Amino acid sequence: MTSITTSADRDSGMPLYGGADARFLRRRALWNRVASYLLFLAAAASVLVTVGIVYVLIRDSLPFFAKVSLLEFLTDTQWTPVFENARFGVMTLVSATLTVAGIALAVAIPAGLGLAIYLSEYARPTVREAVKPLLELLEGVPTVVYGFFALLFVTPLLQTFIPGLSGFNLLAPGLVMGIMILPYTASVSEDAMRAVPMGLREAGYALGYSRFRVAAKVVIPAALSGITAAFILGMSRAVGETMVVAIAAGQNPNFGFNPLEGASTITAYIVQMAMGDLPHDSIAYHSVFAAGLALFVITLSFNLVGFFLRRRFREVY
Amino acid sequence: MATTDITHDSLARIIAANRRTDVVMASIGILVLMVAGTLLGAVFIDLLASGWERLVNPDFYTNFPSRRPAQAGIISAVVGTSLVMLVTAVIAVPLGVAAGLYLEEYAAKNWLTDLIEINVSNLAGVPSIIYGLLALGLFVYGFGTGETILTAGLTLALLILPVIIVATREAVRSIPQDLREAAYGLGADKWQTVRLYVLPAARPGILTGVIVGLARAIGEAAPVITIGALTFIAFLPPAPLQIESPFINFDWLTSPFTVMPIQMFNWVSRPQAEFHINAAATGVVLMVMTLAMNALAIYIRLRLRRLQR
CATH class of the missing domain: 1.20.5 (Single alpha-helices involved in coiled-coils or other helix-helix interfaces)
Incomplete structure (x- = not known):
């Protein structure tokens, strides 16, 4: 047996x-x-x-x-990969990328913070429950649709106010991208604020603080690492976002930070090269991966900082 | 010693000022919400208005792309998107659910688990176009899968893997410990507990994550462009089901293809305004699909929350 x-x-x-x-x-x-x-x-x-x-x-x-030497890659201010005399200064692409991401953050930080404070400190629970799905819907819109909107709606609209704005520019995609990352930054910073224990708020009220003072002097300082993480992660998303800039920012690699002109970002460059028929072993083909590596390093460092900041606020409370 | 006289008047002033600040703060929040809501509406209405004449034309849904904008349609993009999503779901769902179950139910608290967790959270933040480069270097040229439906499905599966893993973990974590203990009490072992009790209870939560992930994959253009999807496909891939034996055929996996976001990108990038009408109409179809999927996911979650209460 x-x-x-x-x-x-x-x-x-x-x-x-x-x-x-x-x-x-x-x-x-x-x-x-x-x-x-x-x-x-x-x-x-x-x-x-x-x-x-x-x-x-x-x-x-x-x-x-x-x-191409690393020094040239990081310091040259020309990016002309398919020219006879090809030059590869990735900062050309990085400058446009940072300009768009900066505009996006200029929209997303104040709007996201305002929304997060409202949802976490002011809104009634029923309102909050109704708003979160709306934010998720906004997050669910395909980015190619946002690109269409930036090129054919926002840019013509802006041109009526800003006469010198070119058809392809960094301003419109930056603004649209700000709206795009708003739901994400708002919901991550709201999570951080809601993680602040009630007792801290009550201590503030017991001292006679108004609701606004509690939010500004108690909740925001206590949730600061989480809020910072929200914006760093938002920045990372804006840097890596592709379709909006590929459609609306143009394809000229220009070094500079002028939002009224078009310029190619890292992601837009990758798309542009992928659309053409790249010979497999050409330097242009490999330059796509070098640009991708630069993008990966930038977003990875943002993501890691964001990750550890978020983890820290979770551990404290 | 300096003293402050607190009179009825000064208190009333302070309270009134505080109330005003409250109103201002709440207005800021509501304003941002209204702007966001209006924009969502504006995007949709703009697309609808620009694409209307193509949307109401049945040919748009049954025609192949064409050089003549008035005859171009999205049939090859719709079929391509459906088949790519099929591959994506078949790969990402089992892999993501299994990884989520492992991290939540099995993983010991050690450096390896830490590494996997940091890794998943980092993968969620890797730009989608980087997945495209991974696929271009590894699948298209490395494994030789070419610019096919299989490659695209695989790439998008990797892209939405973190979404499904995170959703699975949250769903599994929300299941009360009592349920597991009851199962163990009846003599079930770990795997039986997970398979027969935890997984079914977590199903609605996991389903939500799967739907959100697939909705994201449907709208993604960047990684699919990078692997070299074509934009002018005037044929359909071989059908997955056929009348003759063996009834199922896998030739479609290695077929060239296009998907809806790429079709839209191609049309919006053309200088002729007539093609922009097609792009807008494609955008409406795309938005209706992704918004409907996201709304379904939200509905499932709300119903689940009501049931759990």
Whole structure:
């Protein structure tokens, strides 16, 4: 007779089950083990995605950096990859990227903070419950639609106020992107504010603070790391956003921070090159990966800072 | 010692000032909300008004793209999007749910778990176009899967993986410990508890995440452009189901394709205003689809919350 023992009755040395029961239990234990391994593999696969990204970006930009020095890449102010005399100064693309992201944040920080304070400190729970879905819907709009809106609605509208605005410019996509990241920054900073314990607010009220003073002097300082994280993560999204700038910001790599002119951002450059037929082993092909690597490094550093700031405010309370 | 006289009048003034500040703050919040809501409406109405003449024309839904804007349609983009989403869902859902279950139910508290968690949260923040570069370097040229539906589906699956993992974790975390203990009390082992009790209870929450993730994948253009999706597809991929044995065929996986956001991007990038009408009409279809999916997800979550109360 076959018999198995479980860890509990191994001590007593008494076999509990036999025959069909034992076969069932052994098969069950096997499934239990196999399932836990499979689930672990799935979780580990997510790490492989990151490894794959880093591997591909480095492998495919190495041939680029063999021809262009890192110094030239970081200091040149021209980006002319398909010209006879090609020059590769990534700061050209970075300057446009930062300009658009800066405009987006100039919209998203005050609006997002105002909305978060309202939702967390002023709004009734029923209002808050109704508003969150609206924000999610705003987040769900495809970015290509926002791009269409920036190019064919916002730009013509702005041109009636600003006569010198070119058809492709950084201002319109920046403003639209600000609206795009607003739901995200507002909901992350609201989470941070709501995580502040009631007791702190009550202490403020007990001292005779008004609601506004409680928000400004108690809640915001207490939630500051979380709020900062919201805007750093928002910045990261704006830097990595692609379709809005690919449609509305134009494709000329210009170094500078003028929002009224069009300029190519890192992401817009990648799209532009991918639309054409790139010879697989050309320097233009590898320059796409070098630009991608620069983008990845920028967003990764923002994301990591944001991650640890968020984790810190979670730990404090 | 300096003293402040607190009189009835000065108190009343302070209270009135505080009330005014409250009204101002609440107005700021409501104003931002109204602007955001108005913009969502403006985007939709702008698209609807610009694309109306194509939207009401049935040919738009059954025609292939064309050089003549008045005859161009979105049939190949709609079919492409559906097939790509099929691949994405088949890959991302099991992988994401399994990873979420592992992190919530199995993972020990150690550096490896920390690493996986930081990794998932970082992946959620990686720009979508980087996934496109990963796919271009690894799938298209490395594994030789080419510029096909399979590559696109795989790429978008990786992109929405963090969304599904996070949704699964939240859904699983919200299930009361009692349920697990009851299962163990009946003699279930860990895997039985997870499979028969935890997973079914977490299903609505997971479903919400899956729908939100797929809605995001439908609207994504950047990674699919990077892997080299074409914009002028005047044919349909082979049908997945056929009348002759073996009834299912997988040739469609290796077919070239286009998807709706790319079709829209292509039309909006053309200088001729006639093509912008097509772009707007495609945008309406795209927005209706993604908003409907997001609304469905919100509805499921609200119903779930009411049930749990």
